[in-house]
Amino acid sequence: MTRRIVRTTIQLGVLTLIILLLVFFLDNRFNVLPEALHNALPTHQAGLVLVDITVATCSTLNILSSCKLDGSKWHRVEKDLYLSRGWLTHAFVHIERKREAELTEKDRIILDIRVGSLDPVTSENNQGAEKWESRPGGIWLKRTSKHRESDNANAITAVDVLFGTDAVEARPGWELAQQPLILPNSGPENQEAYLSVRRGPPAAVHKPTLHVNKDGKFKILQVADLHLSTGPGICRDPEPPLHNGGKCDADPRTLAFVKSVLDSEKPDLVVLSGDQVNGETSPDAQSAVFKFAHLFIERRIPYAAIFGNHDDEGSLSREALMQLTHSLPYSLSENGPTNLDGVGNYYIEVLARGTSSHSALTLYLLDTHGYSPDERQFRGYDWLKKNQIDWFKTTSKELKESPSHKSYTHHHMDMAFIHIPLPEYRLIDDIVTSTGSQPENPTAPGFNSGFRDALVEQGVLAVSCGHDHVNDYCSLSKSAEGKPELWMCYAGGSGFGGYGGYNGYHRRLRVFEFDMNEARIVTWKRIEFGETEKELDKTIIVESGRVVAA
Incomplete structure (x- = not known):
């Protein structure tokens, strides 16, 4: 009886391992394909504003979980927040965006994004402020309840992810969050994921012409x-x-x-x-x-x-x-x-x-x-x-x-x-x-x-x-x-x-x-x-x- 139980346990373990390996290598819902990882750069289209943001987390242990949301609504930032170092867990930032010309009175555009464990209203001791909305990863959004033309200049138009405790933002018009995203089981040490956001359209990029100095x-x-x-x-x-x-x-x-x-x-x-x-x-x-x-x-x-x-x-x-x-x-x-x-x-x-x-x-x-x-x-x-x-x-x-x-x-x-x-x-x-x-x-x-x-x-x-x-x-x-x-x-x-x-x-x-x-x-x-x-x-x-x- 004991041998039969041991044999059955081993068989189940082997079967589980095979299923995990199949899921890990064949189901691209759980990871970025190598070619995409090595060739993708963040894509941000002009004339778009963000109306929502979320984080999708998935696990190779749960075949029902997915790191891909509805593609007709959500755009995925192709960077695994665990830097593909997590064998079991992966996560991706997803954004919903709309063209400014297509916004209606019902749409709510994002005016500000914060990252932290506490509601910014509480942490800033500003009880009368506009309500912040919570999202996975410790993300907090401030959205307009009604679209106004005056909001467009301050609207968040692009989101990216950078990594590392020493991360900096080099692009004009972009701002890096002060705190990393809060993820289950965290991420690789000193390589935490940070949101970076851009307001308004892309800024002009200066390309100087070189000249010899006045002293020759x-x-x-x-x-x-x-x-x-x-x-x-x-x-x-x-x-x-x-x-x-x-x-x-x-x-x-x-x-x-x-x-x-x-x-x-x-x-x-x-x-x-x-x-x-x-x-x-x-x-x-x-x-x-x-x-x-x-x-x-x-x-x-x-x-x-x-x-x-x-x-x-x-x-x-x-x-x-x-x-x-x-x-x-x-x-x-x-x-x-x-x-x-x-x-x-x-x-x-x-x-x-x-x-x-x-x-x-x-x-x-x-x-x-x-x-x-x-x-x-x-x-x-x-x-x-x-x-x-x-x-x-x-x-x-x-x-x-x-x-x-x-x-x-x-x-x-x-x-x-x-x-x-x-x-x-x-x-x-x-x-x-x-x-x-x-x-x-x-x-x-x-x-x-x-x-x-x-x-x-x-x-x-x-x-x-x-x-x-x-x-x-x-x-x-x-x-x-x-x-x-x-x-x-x-x-x-x-x-x-x-x-x-x-x-x-x-x-x-x-x-x-x-x-x-x-x-x-x-x-x-x-x-x-x-x-x-x-x-x-x-x-x-x-x-x-x-x-x-x-």
Whole structure:
């Protein structure tokens, strides 16, 4: 009898497990499909206002529960509030929205949203205030009892979800809730879900035109390998190990470092040279992107980004990341020609001082992709493709012949930025010790597609990369006759979410200062700890428009 009971119990347990697995893998009501998770961005249509909001929670243990509500009424924000980390529980924000032109006297539009465990009237000790309505997740809504034209300006028109105790909102006109959503069994630690709301129509996004300053100078700050996460992240190889009592949250410390350099150097442009997002720790890459963008936007500093091998390993594809980054204020990031390999092959023109329309400096940014497509023959990392190099050469030639370039009467200068180093970084002709050090071997592609030669052919003076976090040198590439042709630099890693453990390595950033009066380029680095105000390894790499030995 006992054996029969045990056998029956085991059979029921196996059957239950099979049912759970079938539900988990086959019923898309319980989770976001992987493709949707990696490619979806919040969609908000103009001319719509929100009339209601709710949270739908579902469980794989209850086959009758669903995380999808009636699609004819509700629009789902495609972000699992548990970041798809909850094997049994999932939840999604749903909004009901209507076109303003279709609103009737019976419709009630949302004027305010709060998150908390208490009724805002009680918590604010304002008993005479208008009634707040409760919704799941600790959401409280204030809605008009009767639609009035005057309410439209204050109406909530869009809702999104961001994650992490350090989440920030980078979009103009958006406001982030102060408290996270209240969920059963909570969410991942330090990755709680926060509502963000927008009032009125989308705000204008400022895209500045770059000019050389009145003194003839232009300064670029290269930020490499931030490795930001969803939430504060975990420090890898912090230095010194016991700084701040040994407590180290990766992203707050990284961003504090970048902020301090922005405020001291006051660059005219920031170039983000890849691996801004640490994909494996970013189940919501949007939250990671907003953290770095917010720094530049609040300081009104233009910035431009390319991607590394880790950016698209999180929740967003390269295309979606570029779409998101491009949409933000002060971002000069571009998708580039869609017929080229990669995402983010583009150039930026810096015009001469004042209101001039003449180009003084051209910056080329190219996508070096990720991992080798032919691991058997060429192990390691991918390479710039022929169509990218052909595009670069054609574009460079056309720009040189354009009136904007020909009309510039001083030395026009060109520079390039990539993420993964070129194979020639391994074939170092000359490392000048004053420019930095090489603690690790360059992890360049095994296949050489010839981009270094194309750069020299088109007169580009310097190229700078990231990827190898603790290499921070510039090397001089020469011709067969020993003539200086191209400076190849590393920025050095800046983020505590990426590795840095090579004998006391301090995170750092690289500065390039262009003096258009002298046609000179000077470069130096700023470090995170120690002599933080020092211009480390300051070196002249271009003089009178020509590459020179340091």
